[in-house]
Amino acid sequence: MTDSFLKVENLARRYPGSKDGEALTVFDQVNFAIRKGEFVCIIGHSGCGKSTILNVLAGLDQASDGAVIMDGREVAGPSLDRGVIFQNHSLLPWKSALKNITFAVQARWPQWSKMQVLEHARRYLGLVGLKGAEDRKPAQLSGGMRQRVGIARAFAIQPKLLLMDEPFGALDALTRGMIQEELIRIWEQTHQTVFMITHDVDEAILLADRVLLMTNGPQARVAESVLIDLPRPRERSTIIHQPGYYAIRNHLVDFLVRRSKELAGGARGPGAEASAHPREVNPIALAAGRQPVDRVQAN
Amino acid sequence: MWSLPLRAAILSVLLLAVLLGAWELAVQAPGAGARVPGPSKLFAHAVQELSHPFYDAGPNDKGIGIQLAYSIGRVLAGYSLAALLAIPIGFVIGMSPMWQRALDPYIQVLKPISPLAWMPLALYVIKDSGASSIFVIFICSIWPMLINTAFGVASVRRDYINVARTHELSRFETATQVILPAAAPTILTGMRISIGISWLVIVAAEMLVGGTGIGYYVWNEWNNLNLASVIFSILMIGVIGMLLDLLLARAQRLVQYAD
Ligand SMILES: Nc1ncnc2c1ncn2[C@@H]1O[C@H](COP(=O)(O)OP(=O)(O)O)[C@@H](O)[C@H]1O
Ligand SMILES: [Mg+2]
Secondary structure (H helix, E strand, O other), X not given: OOOEEEEEEEEEEEEOOOOOOOOEEEEEEEEEEEEOOOEEEEEOOOOOOHHHHHHHHHOXXXXXXXXXXXXXXXXXXXXXXXXEEOOOOOOOOOOOHHHHHHHHHHHHOOOOOHHHHHHHHHHHXXXXXXXXXOOXXXXXXXXXXXXXXXXXXXXXXXXXXXXXXXXXOOOOHHHHHHHHHHHHHHHHHHOOOEEXXXXXXXXXXXXXXXEEEEOOOOOXXXXXXXXXXXXXXXXHHHHOOOOOHHHHHHHHHHHHHHHHHHOXXXXXXXXXXXXXXXXXXXHHHHHOOOOOOOOEOOO | OOOHHHHHHHXXXXXXXXXXXXXXXXXXXXXXXXXXXXXXXXHHHHHHHHHOOOOEOOOOOEOHHHHHHHHHHHHHHHHXXXXXXXXXXXXXXXXXXXXXXXXXXXXXXXXXXXXXXXXXXXXXXXXXXXXXXXXXXXXXXXXXXXXXXXXXXXXXXXXXXXXXXXOOOOXXXXXXXXXXXXXHHHHHHHHHHHHHHHHHHHHHHHHHHOOOOHHHHHHHXXXXXXXXXXXXXXXXXXXXXXXXXXXXXXXXXXXXXXX
């Protein structure tokens, strides 16, 4: 992968041990890369360290070891180049929906006029279907609308990398489905580079170009990088009829229920012992018997 | 069926009527060594006082409006000075665990001191009774504002700080655009407690140092055995205290937000 836009190298997070002195390694030897314009999801069991990785990418947290390199520069702190959408929306509750966005736009382009800022913010609020809710405070919006404002805010600053931590985790299934489709629509227009945490296999297949799979902690790792080789634009209603959908789905679910445990504690799959890099897998090709199982991702 | 507020209002008026009636009866009852004036006398006095509240006939004979204005002026002066100091310091304490620890012992020792205990020292150093009263107000109103500001700032949700960080806000922008609005309701609560305490303390302070102000006025009227005036002043102290609290409650509502 020569055109990697974001590179995560040997990332590790350890906590000093409590009384018994044993240090806790949440994850280590985490390696992966993301290309420009790619939509990457990461899945793993709760507590394996996904949020920690995302926060390190955001520059909000620091790793114990390793480095994150974006656009040839090491990530050392938060930046407007990396937009973040948290699970619990994190809008400023004293600001209206529109003001929550203008605030971000102003921070991004301080030289813009008030008119410009307002126009830009309105456009993105319209993009998530919230025209008319501009003056409402977050408390006066439903959970889904709040998350939409968060998405509009993050897309509005046009970051080089968009980070999302289970953005739809707190929403009911119906709302989640609608926002997923909105997200696809906006993403088709912008081809924003995205790194997203989810615990929903179907959501990952719907949205991602690639899904990273993490083993269980402690000492969790990114074990596989699964290619989602399904045509775009995708739709929730039709994607399940795509040939290959179930090959991918079964592969992901099998990892979550079985292999994430087997590979826990730093164990590697067959043929991958030599490398700390995730195994590249294309379940569709695999099902057709075209891809050797032990191909390792070259970096 | 009448609405709840209306029924409550009617009940309030009824209670007032019963209370005033009982008072009047008790005062006019034969054999009672009644020195305390009844409501009717008090009402006549109130009308007379309020018809020219700002008359000034020398140091010992000023209208109740003037006296209240003196007190309010002192409260506002001491209170504003305290706010000017307490809110920035509270900000620093709230943002810095080191400053919090460093200043904590001082706050813990100074806070429980009765503000009036400072009066002799203030009089000796400042040598002016009015300014000393302002100092006493300052010292009593600083603590609730300081502590509430520090607490409000320290408990701003991590999420909001992260929003500020990911949007690359400077320290100053973070303080004014994120922390201040987030902590404002808590800060206003402290300011509301402070104004209440100030109004309690100013009466006592003015009784102690004399000269002008509603506290001095009450004491002076007591010395003149003018009980109607004393009771009327007590009522006025209550009314002004209520207005000050109402003002701060209004301000509090302005900065309140739903999470
Ligand atoms: N202060 C801490 N001390 C020890 N372990 C911690 C501490 N903070 C977090 N952890 C551990 O770090 C792990 C990773 O958490 P997180 O990144 O939130 O996981 P995920 O998002 O995958 O659910 C958790 O298992 C948690 O127990
Ligand atoms: Mg998490």
